[in-house]
Amino acid sequence: MLDFNVNEPIVLAITGASGTQYGLSLLEFLLEANHRVDLIFSKNALLVAKLELDIDWTKLNAQELKFALVEYIFVTNRNEKRSSITEEQLASIKNSLNIWQEENIAASVASGSYRVSGMIVSPCSMGTLAHIAMGTSHNLISRAADVMLKERKKLILVVRETPFSTIHLRNMLSLSEAGVIILPAIPAFYYRPHSLQDQIDFITGKTLDSFGIDSALFKRWNT
Ligand SMILES: Cc1cc2nc3c(=O)[nH]c(=O)nc-3n(C[C@H](O)[C@H](O)[C@H](O)COP(=O)(O)O)c2cc1C
Structure with a gap:
């Protein structure tokens, strides 16, 4: 099977399929659990986020997006099922997050020599899926995914x-x-979800399971 070392940074891409919250939920979990994350938000995903969540991040540069994301996830829209976090934790979270723009083909994640544990694209649009399947490397997301394939690293879509x-x-x-x-x-539905957050947590937890990271985000079936 594909290679995996959880101590290396994780590449997370958020693309323009519906469900920006799946990507944000993963980002929240990974950063809070002290993982380093290299994040690529596609331009179309920023547009979908604006339509789905009423937040306009479309005109921000990478640094501004990093601060806006951390503020949104950990302060403004903090998941009510999680406890609040301290200023010290916030500072460390910001240090663990690199944000790359999709046109930045010279970013570290575009190279197989940059060590990562693997990559998750969540949500993954059919457009990005097609680019990865065809190996077009048309932007940083499909290039980073292509690198995962050639380096035999874990890739979850x-x-x-x-x-x-x-x-x-x-x-x-x-x-x-x-x-x-x-x-x-x-x-x-077998775990009796009560809210949209329960459903998001289920998908996030299953994604983390597949990556090899424990989360306890959803109730397991155990008869
Ligand atoms: C509101 C909205 C919802 C969308 N939902 C999906 C979706 O669920 N799945 C999908 O494959 N594309 C969806 N799209 C279309 C993609 O955003 C579009 O194919 C885009 O080119 C994907 O670009 P990206 O993969 O570079 O982010 C949606 C578009 C909009 C505006």
């Missing part, structure tokens, strides 16, 4: 679309054959 076309399914199959984990953002 939290795809979201419904219904899937035959082309989507073919792209998923060819990536699955290349060792990629295709993890559709499909909620379950």
Whole structure:
């Protein structure tokens, strides 16, 4: 199976599929658990975030986006199921986060010589899925994913679309054959979710499970 070392930074890409909150929830968990994260937010994902969450990050540079994201996730919109965090923790969280723009093809994550534990794309649009499946490396997200494949590193795509076309399914199959984990953002009901946050936590927890990180974000089936 693909190589994995959880002590190295994790590449997280958020693309323009519906469900910005899946990406933000992963970012929240990873940073709070002291993981270093290299984040790439696609331009289209910033637009979807504006439409879904009423927050306009479309005109920010990478540094401004980093501060806005940390403020939004850990202060303004802090998940009510989590406890509040201190100024000291906030400072350390900011230090653990690198943000790259999708056109910055010279970013460290574009090279196989930069050591990372793997990459998660959440949510993953069908457009980005197709670029990764075809190996186009058309922006930093598909290039970083291409690097994961060539370096035999863990790559998880939290795809979201419904219904899937035959082309989507073919792209998923060819990536699955290349060792990629295709993890559709499909909620379950057996654990009796009460809120949207429960559903988001389920997908986030399943994604972390697949990456090899314990989270306790959802109740496991245990009869
Ligand atoms: C509100 C909104 C919701 C969207 N939802 C999805 C979706 O769930 N899945 C998908 O594949 N594309 C979706 N799209 C279309 C993608 O944003 C579009 O294909 C875009 O080119 C993806 O670019 P990216 O992969 O570079 O982020 C949505 C677009 C908008 C505006």
